[in-house]
Amino acid sequence: LVDLSAVFGPLEVHPLKEAVDQRRPELITIFSKPGDNSIFEVEGEQGANWLGWHSDLTYVERINHGGILRAIKPTSHGGLTGFIDQVTAxxxxxxxxxxxxxxxxxxxxxxxxxxxxxxxxxxxxIHRVSEYYRKVWDTTDNFPEVAHPMVFTQPETGRKVLHISPFFAMHIEGMENEEGDALLKRLCDHIVNTPSYRHKWTTEELVLWDNWRVLHAVTPIPLDEERFMQRTTIKGDYGLGRLAQVKQAAA
Known part of the structure; x- marks a missing residue:
């Protein structure tokens, strides 16, 4: 997995240390284990370790260009990885x-x-939070707020991307008000209703995606099943991320 990923570009170590495989730092491990899961209920379905529509590393200035994901131990059902094309959006x-x-x-x-x-x-x-996520959230002060443009143009194709990661999004910069929140909700609702592909995992394939164009998400995982995934992080910087503007306090 690591060698194949390196064909597409240099790899980077994921900034969330809790996710990094200590034996192979180029890998992150994504696991679900009965008794030590976060439990969510969303869209009328309850399960473990759900994750909403997002781009990886949108919460830092330099968003990685892609990744390759594989299943070591898939579930019998649930745990699908969904993908949405933001150019179509x-x-x-x-x-x-x-x-x-x-x-x-x-x-x-x-x-x-x-x-x-x-x-x-x-x-x-949210019915329960796993020890893993508690450790991750203890490190959130290490990640200051960042800003990314809503729209950017792919240099390879000239096509525009609706460059919003609904999950991890806080507000529109300079519009921290009802109007801004309503606009962001309208856009995110449009995104999550854009046609998607949902991948049912076996151990026989690898999935590569362009993180600057494609959102992904995970459907709830059965509470009584284990799931174990591995992923690489292909380095990149599209050049438009920056620290968010600090809101000035009223005099």
Missing amino acids: YDTLPDDLKARIEDLSVVYKMGAFDIYKYGYKGQLK
Whole structure:
């Protein structure tokens, strides 16, 4: 997996140390084990270790270009990995909305899941948080808020990408108000309703995706089953991420 990933570019060690494989730092391990899972209820379905629609590393300035994911131990059902094309998401926006968001940016933050309002349909309920995620959330102060543009143009194709990661999104920069939140919700709702592909895992394939164009998510995992995945992080920097502007306190 590591050698194949390196064909597509240099690899980087994931900034969440809790996820890094100590024997092979180029790998992250993603596991679900009965009795030590986060338990979520979303879209009427309860299960373990669900994750909403997102791009990897949107909560840092330099977003990795891609990754390769494989299943070491898949589940009998559930635990599907979904993918959404953000070029399609942009192309299907009305023209007036395209013009409105052209120069806007979204602020992102790594934090506890209950701070995220976007990236899923309906209501999210968190019934239990695993020890793994508690350790991750203890490190969130190491990740300052960052900003990424809502729209960017792929240099290879000239096509525009609706560059929003619904999960990890906090607000529109400079629009921390009801109007801004309503606009961001409208865009995120559009994204999660864009046609998606959901991959049912076996141990016989690897999946590679462009993290600058494609969102992914994980459906709830059965509470009584183990799931074990490995992923690489292919390095890159599209050059438009930055620290978020600090909101000035009122005098």
